Amino acid sequence: MTSKFFRRGSGISRTPPSIPSVAALGRGYEGLRVGAQISWLPATQWKAFCDYEKALSESLTDQPMTRLCAYPVEAPGVAEILDVARTHHFSLARRHGQWDVFEASELDRPNEKIRRRDEEQLRKSEERFRAVFENSAVGIVLQSGDRSGRFLAANAAYQRMLGYSAEELRPLTFMDITYEEDREANRRLANELLEGKRQSFDLIKRNRRKDGTLMWVSIHVSLIPGTQSNDRLFMSIVDDITERKRAEEALSRSERQFRALFEEAAVGIALCDSAGRPFESNRKLEQMLGYSAHELRGMPFTAFTDPEDAPADWSLFTDLLSGKRDHYHIEKRYRRKDGALLWGDLTVYIVRDDRGQPMFSIGMVQDITDRKRAEQALQEAQAELAHVARVTTLGEMAASIAHELNQPLAAIVADANASLNWLTKPHPDLDGVREALTAIVQDGHRAADVIQRTRQLATKTDPQKVRLQVNDVIEDIVALIGTELRGREVSLRLDLAPELLPVLGDRVQLQQVLINLVMNGMEAMAAVGDRRRELLIRSQRDAGQVLVVVQDSGTGIDPDKMHRMFDAFFTTKPSGMGMGLSISRSIIEAHGGRLWASPNAGPGATFQFSLPTDSKGEA
Known part of the structure; x- marks a missing residue:
């Protein structure tokens, strides 16, 4: 729309419709007059001023909305006129042939509500993030989204993990606190994130605390895109898993010890399923019976038990599965693969899950063939x-x-x-x-x-x-x-x-x-x-x-x-x-x-x- 200027005394100007004007049209208004500071106009002249505005409006019937500004300046420029329009104090609006005086904020209220609502939601979102950031049980870190990864912010949980204060962390980068042997893997994943090859990454690594001790952490790192006013950031969620790693190491050590004991034991050991089939057996048992581990895996223990002793052994085993007993001990005869007879001193235990259901049984067999022969000889003597x-x-x-x-x-x-x-x-x-x-x-x-x-x-x-x-x-x-x-x-x-x-x-x-x-x-x-x-x-x-x-x-x-x-x-x-x-x-x-x-x-x-x-x- 072409702007026109009308001068009367202190000057009257016409400007294009603005957002408040459009909002007013939407509410049934036929015209709008926006006035700036007009304290110079006596109240006795307001009616004459309104009559003037009415006459002026009738002369501009080709335009549905007109915006006028009155201001006490002799030589206004466009910038001044627009500034007055942005900072007006009240407005005159015509609706249904009548002119009313409004504060500008009343015409602009719907947009103001939206703005205030958006500001409130933003504030609450920031408060929620701040609450999560500060009170989280896991560490949360913001670092510069570049190859240095310099610390920008760290929550209290992360500070406690490493023993550094927020101020002590700011001059450091993620490489400074990463254990030397884990740095290359961390650097490679961070570079792939920066290059867009991945959206995030997870890593288990060791960090070095301020006191020099090592801790294990599990980190999830993502890249927050930048905006016109903010640079991109690394955001890391860090969980201290030192105790878990210690437990895993203890379990691993226990498993290694069990494996060493299992394989090098002087007695035969087998882990059997509920059908009595050994799914794992040690070398001693394989030597005793003459079967390979693969051969034993498909055989119930009754298949290599002497037929006269098998029923008693199976009866005790079923009692074990049903919970009537937690272990049993028996001396019985085995039949080797070559058909030879072997006497064994057998002890069997059951291992159950948290619900008390049987998982597997552990059988330990000592070869007592020589002892039985000696006992037989002694009995004969x-x-x-x-x-x-x-x-x-x-x-x-x-x-x-x-x-x-x-x-x-x-x-x-x-x-x-x-x-x-x-x-x-x-x-x-x-x-x-x-x-x-x-x-x-x-x-x-x-x-x-x-x-x-x-x-x-x-x-x-x-x-x-x-x-x-x-x-x-x-x-x-x-x-x-x-x-x-x-x-x-x-x-x-x-x-x-x-x-x-x-x-x-x-x-x-x-x-x-x-x-x-x-x-x-x-x-x-x-x-x-x-x-x-x-x-x-x-x-x-x-x-x-x-x-x-x-x-x-x-x-x-x-x-x-x-x-x-x-x-x-x-x-x-x-x-x-x-x-x-x-x-x-x-x-x-x-x-x-x-x-x-x-x-x-x-x-x-x-x-x-x-x-x-x-x-x-x-x-």
Whole structure:
């Protein structure tokens, strides 16, 4: 629009429509007059001035909006006129044919609200950024967006990390606080950011604190673009991960130690899944079984376990998975790849996650094949020695056994002769013959029992453990020692508890232990002449075990020799071998029990042994 100037007195000018003018048109105004400082105009002349403005407006009907400025200057220029328009104090506006007087701000209010709203939002945004910047738990740094990376601002968290104040950081660059070995990587990434090759980068590196110590940090760096009034900036988010790195290093060190222990262990180790398949195994286990790690990975442990031992091992393993136990220990046989048998001492633990669910199991196996062979050889030697001891005992009891045998044989002969005499009479006494023959049968069985028990003790056999009643074993040996008791003038008293639970044992070996204890008791009473010679055999329950007591009224036990009485070849008898009690203890211990001795409160001594019960059923 062409500008025109009208002069009257102090001067009237017309200027193009401005933003306030457009806003006024939008609100239904037909014309606008903007006045500058007109304090020179008396109030009595305002009506005349308005009439003038009205006439002037009517003469400018070709323009929808006119803006007038009045100012007291003689020779105004365009700059002055525009300046007056920008700094006007009030306006005259026509709407619906009427002129009103307004403060300029009333016409300009919508834009003012927008401006104030924008300023308020900017202020709040700056306040939020400042609050985040100052109160963040991680370090926030602003650095110059050039290759120097000079510090411009650092929040309190970052200052605490490095021990520098904001003032001490300003002359420094990011290279000054970066550990020497990490500088090149940091410089390369920063250059790529400046060259536009990346929008941001993440880096884990070491920084050097003010005190010289090193710290690990994780940084996220982005480039903030510049504006006409502001240069571009590096903004870094810095997290102190020193403790995490220490924990990672400790974990890594622990893993290296575990790996060294795992690979160099003297025992076989395997990590197994829930199906019992080793997903990791060490060299020792591979050497023991003859399989490679790859071969073991596809095999459940039952595949290289001896078939007789596999069910028990698998049952324990399922208990482990179900939470019934947290570990188990078992001695079992393995089958090597070449088919050879290997004995292993196995311990298995379960590893669970935070929810208690099984993750994997750890099995540790020690090769005990040599030990098992030595144990077998020892058992054979002990069995041989026990047999010798039994035969020796039978030799000592030969007279008693012969007497036990002679009694039924003599009775058989007598009854047979009587029967013959009765049968030769004209009227045979058949009832008498019948009774005699019945007695002969009974005495024959009695003699056969003596021979069978004697044969059992004399025969060399491998130990055979079966479920049996201890009271039956006691009654077996009583049948053999009756004559010995009478010959030594010893009275025997039995106190056997009824309905004892069965034990798992070798009948002959347990008979040998009882005969040895009874014979020792009778020999201990041989020199007793001032009191009765009494021998007590008692059986009773004792906390899930069966306890057998053999008590005599002899000379007792010398306290100085108590600790040696179960040693091999130790004896107090002039003609003894010193093997009886040693063999008896080894037999009881092989049955899972215990044998011990103690002096009586009165005369004599008591020998006791306990055996674990086998409660799976009746014997």
